[in-house]
Amino acid sequence: MEKRDDAKTLEVLFEISEAVTHTLNLDELYRVIHLSLGKIFNVDNLYIALHHEEKDSITFPYHVDQKDKVPEEIFNFSQTASLTGQVIKSQKPLIFFEQDIIDFARQQNKDVIGTIDKIWLGAPMIIKGRVIGVIAIHNFISAKTYSSKDLDLLNNISQHIALAIERKESEKKLLSQQQVLETILESSPVGICLLENRIFKWVNEEMVSMFGYDSKEALTGQSVHIIYASRQAYQQAGTIIQKDLALGPRADFDFELKRRDGSLFKAHIILTGSSPENPIENTIVTFVDNSLRDIVKQEKLEKEKLQGVLEMAGAICHEINQPLQAILGYSDLFDPPEAITANELKQIKDQATRIGEITKRLAQITRYKTIPYPGDTNIVDIWGSSN
Numbered sequence: 001m002e003k004r005d006d007a008k009t010l011e012v013l014f015e016i017s018e019a020v021t022h023t024l025n026l027d028e029l030y031r032v033i034h035l036s037l038g039k040i041f042n043v044d045n046l047y048i049a050l051h052h053e054e055k056d057s058i059t060f061p062y063h064v065d066q067k068d069k070v071p072e073e074i075f076n077f078s079q080t081a082s083l084t085g086q087v088i089k090s091q092k093p094l095i096f097f098e099q100d101i102i103d104f105a106r107q108q109n110k111d112v113i114g115t116i117d118k119i120w121l122g123a124p125m126i127i128k129g130r131v132i133g134v135i136a137i138h139n140f141i142s143a144k145t146y147s148s149k150d151l152d153l154l155n156n157i158s159q160h161i162a163l164a165i166e167r168k169e170s171e172k173k174l175l176s177q178q179q180v181l182e183t184i185l186e187s188s189p190v191g192i193c194l195l196e197n198r199i200f201k202w203v204n205e206e207m208v209s210m211f212g213y214d215s216k217e218a219l220t221g222q223s224v225h226i227i228y229a230s231r232q233a234y235q236q237a238g239t240i241i242q243k244d245l246a247l248g249p250r251a252d253f254d255f256e257l258k259r260r261d262g263s264l265f266k267a268h269i270i271l272t273g274s275s276p277e278n279p280i281e282n283t284i285v286t287f288v289d290n291s292l293r294d295i296v297k298q299e300k301l302e303k304e305k306l307q308g309v310l311e312m313a314g315a316i317c318h319e320i321n322q323p324l325q326a327i328l329g330y331s332d333l334f335d336p337p338e339a340i341t342a343n344e345l346k347q348i349k350d351q352a353t354r355i356g357e358i359t360k361r362l363a364q365i366t367r368y369k370t371i372p373y374p375g376d377t378n379i380v381d382i383w384g385s386s387n
Contacts, residue, residue, distance in 0.1 A: 005040070008039060008040055009040055009153065011039075012036045012037065012039055012040050013156065013157075015032070015036045016032070016033055016036050016157060016160050017160060019032040019033065019036070019164075020160050020161075020163060020164040020167075023164075025168070026061065026164065026165065026168050027061070027062075029161075029164055030048055030061065030062035030161075031062075033157065033160075033161065034046055034062070034064065037137075037157065040153075041137075041145075041146065041150055042137075042139060042145050042146075043064070043137055044064070044066050044139070045064065045065050045066055045117075045137060045138045045139060045140070046062075046064050046135070046136070046137045047060055047062060047063040047064065047065070047135075047136055048060070048061055048062040048063075048133060048134070048135050048136075048161065049084050049133050049134045049135075049136070050132060050133040050165075051077070051088055051131060051132055051133050051134070053130070055075070056075065056076055056077050056078050057073050057074055057075045057076075057077050058073070058074050058077050058084065058133075059073045059074075066140065067114070067115045067140060068114040068115055080110075081104070081105065081108030081110040083096055083101065083104070083120055083122060083136070084122060084134045084136065086104075086122075087122040087123070087124050087131075087134045087136075088124060088131045088134060090124075091124055091126065091131050092124065093121070093122065093123040093124065093151050093152075093154065093155040093158075094121075094122055094151075095119070095120070095121050095122075095146075095148065095151050096117075096119070096120040096121075097118070097119055097120075097143050098116055098117065098118050098119070098143065101116055101117060101120065102116065115140055117138040117139060117140055118139055118140060118141060118142055118143040118145070119138060119139050119142070119143045119144075119145055119146055120136065120137075120138040121136060121137050121138065121146055121150060121151050121154055122134050122135070122136040122154075123135055123136075123151065123154045123155040123157070123158035124155075124158060125158045125159070125161050125162035125165065126158075126159070126162055127162050127163075127165070127166045132162060132165060133161075133162075133165070134158075135154060135157060135158045135161060137150075137154065185204050186204050186205055186206075188204060188206060188286075189206060190206060190286050190287060190288050191203070191204065191206050191207035191210045191211070191286065191287035191288075191289075192204045192206070192207060192284070192285070192286050192287075193207050193219075193284075193285050193287075194282075194283075194284055194285075195224065195280070195282070195283045195284075195285055196281065196282055197280060197281055198223060198224045198225075198238070198280055199221065199222070199223055199224070200219045200220050200221065200222050200223075200224065201220065201221075202216075202220065203216050203219045203220065207219065207287065210259075210287060210289055211227060211257075211258075211259050211260055212259040212260040212261055212263075213260050218260075226258075227257050227258055228257065228258060229256060229257075229258045229264055233255075233256070237255055237269075238280075240253050240255075241271055241279075241280065242279070242280070244271075245271075245273050245279035245280070246279075249272055249273055249274075249276075249279075250270065250271065250272050250273075251269070251270070251271040251272075251273075252268075252269070252270050252271075253268075253269055254266060254267070254268050254269070254290065255267060255269055257287070265289055265290070265291045266289075266290040266291055267287050267288060267289055267290055268287070268288040268290055269285065269286070269287055270285070270286045271283050271284070271285045272284050272285075
């Protein structure tokens with residue numbers, strides 16, 4: 001075995017350290033590590049195995065082998081006998097020679113899986129005291145291919161890989177959390193945006209819709225002055241915000257805002273700052289369209305008015321119908337020609353019938369509608385409010 005150049009080794013370690021910091025994904029990092037290690041010793045057979053403790057399994061995200069195929073995920077791993085498993089259990093780097101491998105298999109009453117190596121080196125990847133996997137190199141031809149110094153180097157490399165995996169897993173978890181948060185914000189019924197020094201950095205779809213824009217891009221990067229009716233209004237809102245944030249982390253106020261088409265609407269604004277030194281440097285803002293709230297309020301008021309009319313109409317119908325029926329009944333019996341003429345009797349019956357029609361209309365009211373009435377007042381339009 002050739003003596004390894006220390007300067008070259010340091011160069012390789014630096015390459016790997018740089019790759020851990022700058023490589024975008026783990027697959028690319030594994031490839032870079034493989035190529036870098038190939039500059040200082042034989043890596044014709046190298047694999048990285050990840051240990052999934054919760055599933056009691058191992059997988060092989062990177063595997064280069066001259067003779068054996070990439071193993072599939074191995075389940076019930078704690079019940080198997082493997083060199084990788086020994087490294088995980090011992091939590092330290094191990095080296096095995098051909099006879100060691102044969103003896104180990106016999107002790108475990110297991111057959112040797114795959115081609116027996118002349119030499120095998122494995123180092124654990126440890127994060128916070130937990131072994132998350134193993135990096136191993138091996139050779140089928142000569143036991144002199146590697147030395148104990150190579151095992152030390154491999155152990156050094158394994159910690160770089162563990163650090164990279166931890167970082168990537170954290171980034172993945174953070175990205176997942178961000179996606180969940182964005183989903184929540186996107187499903188919100190109010191406009192939400194992130195501002196940096198009163199510049200839109202992110203907006204949700206409701207915000208886009210509320211202000212009448214076609215896309216998020218139309219707002220992102222723009223100054224918030226585009227949602228105010230004038231420069232004066234923009235400055236006035238800024239004064240309110242500065243004043244409120246000087247007293248606490250939140251500004252809460254109503255203000256008239258402008259849509260893309262120039263139309264104005266009343267909005268309720270809640271702004272939260274994250275920096276006490278510069279409150280508007282980073283802020284999260286929510287917008288509620290008060291015009292919608294006013295419509296709902298008006299609709300509720302109309303319903304309450306209609307309910308009052310219906311209740312009053314019902315009471316009137318109930319009270320009038322009884323004497324009305326009595327008038328109609330007695331008018332049928334009342335027929336002395338010397339006391340009242342036939343025409344006069346007909347007029348009584350017609351007016352009683354008209355009252356009956358009015359009570360019927362009252363009972364059929366479905367909407368609240370009024371008409372002017374002498375004396376600067378309005379009365380319920382019985383004929384226009386019923387079917």
